[in-house]
Amino acid sequence: MTRLTDLGVTDLRDGIAKGDFSAREVAENFINATNEAEKLNAFITLTPDHALKQAEEADKARASGQLKALSGVPLGIKDLFCTNGYRTTAASKIIGNFVPPYESTITEKLFAAGAGMIGKLNLDQFAMGSSNETSAFGNVISPWRQKNDDAALTPGGSSGGSAAAVAAKIIPAATGTDTGGSIRQPASFTGITGLKPTYGRCSRFGVIAFASSLDQAGPMARSVKDCAALLEVMAGFDPKDSTSADVMVPNWEKLLSSDIRGKKIGIPKEYRVDGMAPEIESLWQRGIQMMKEAGAEIVDVTLPHTRHALAAYYIIAPAEASSNLARYDGVRYGERQTPEGSNLADMYSATRAAGFGDEVKRRIMIGTYVLSAGFYDAYYIKAQKIRALIARDFEAAFDKCDLLLTPATPTAAFALGQKQDDPIAMYLNDVFTVPASLAGLPAMTVPVGLNDQGLPLGLQLIGKPLDEQSVLNAGLALEERAGFTSQPEKWW
C-alpha cells in the first residue's frame, strides 16, 4: 500500500484536490515521520504547528473550492530562509537564537500558495561546506549506507538536511540554496532531484547571505515535475532584491515534456577531470546514451576555462562572505560576548571568535585577505576576470547546443569525517557545480543510477540563462529513461 509519505508534491496536491485524503492527514503523517527520524539530525527546529495550521486552511479551502497551488503540501525549509516568528540560525552559534521579525520572499510565496512548514532544516554553517559537517547543530546523517557497511555517510552540503529529509521520505520536498553547488551536490548524493535556477529567478530577500552574486534558492524534491511545480511558486520578480530578474514566470509544470527530439546536448570535454571515479565516467556515458535514445543530438563542446573555475570560486565566494558576515558583530546581530574589562574592539573579536565555526572563520580570513590592499588585484580582480571568461565559454558553447550534460559530482557520497581535515579535498567536490554558479546559469541534477556499493549517482543538466524549461524537459527525459526508484533501507 502506498503511504502518504511516499507521495511527492504534485501527487499530494492532486490527492487533496480530489478528496482522496485530507491535508490534515498529510501533515500528521509527515510530522510523525520527522519525529521518528531524529537520528538523521536533518532538522534544527520542528514547526508542526505551522504545518497543521496550513493544513486546516487547505481543508477549508477545499471545502469552499478555493484551493491554491500548494494547498496542504508540507515542506521543509532550509534554515537559511528567515521565517517570521520562527527561529532561523544558519546552523550557527552566533545567530543560534535569532527569531526574524520578517519573512523571506520565498517562504512568503510558498505559504501564500498554501504550503505548510514542517520544520527548519539543518545545513552547513552559513551554507559553507559540502558535507553538512560545519553545522553548529551537528552533522546530518545520510539515510543511505553502503552495502554491508554501517558507516555514517554525508548527505552532501550545504543543503544536507534538505537532501536527507527528502530522500528519507520524511518530507515531500524542501527549499535549498545553491551558491556553488549546495542544491545539486546533496541532491546527487541522496538520489533526489535539485534545481538551481538562473541567478535572479528567485528572490534573495530574507535568505541569509553567503556570497550575494552567486546565492540562488531552488527546490529539492523527488521528481522533476515536483521541482517544476515548486519553482513556479518560488520564482518571480521582487522589488526587495535589487538583483531579482524582472521577467515572466512560465508555467513550467504545464509545459513539461520529455520530448527532446532534435535538441542539441553538449558534452564538455573539460569535465573529464583527474580524480573522477570510473563509475562517474560510465554513468555519464549512460546518460549520453539515454539522451540519444530520447532523440537528442549529442555534440562535443569545449569550456576551456573550466579548470580555473574552482580557484576563482574559492576567491570570490569567501570575498563576498567576508563582507556579508561583517554584520554579525554582537551589536546589530549575534550573541554578544563581553569579557571582563573589554572595550568595543574586544567585544567584536570575542563575539566573532565564539560565534563562528572554523570553516566560517577560514572563509572570512581568505576573503579579507583577497580583498586587502596589495592582494586585491592579484586575487580578487583576477578571479573576476576568470569568472567573465567562464561565462563567455558557456556563451560560446551555447552557440552549438541547447543544453549541457555533465556529471554532478566527482564521486558518490563519502563517509562523515573522511574529508573534514582537508579543506582542499572538500572543495574539490564542487568541481562540476561551480562553473554554472559563476555564470549564473540554471542547472539541475537528476538521479540516474546506483554505484557498486549501492549509493546514488546523479547527472547534471546546465541550460541557457532563463531557460529552466529546457533543463526541466531534458531532466524529465533522463528521469523517465533512468527509472531511478531506489530508496534507502530504513535503519533510523
Ligand code: GLN
Ligand atoms: N560547497 C560550496 C562551498 O562550500 C558551495 C556551498 C553552497 O553552494 N552554499 O562554498
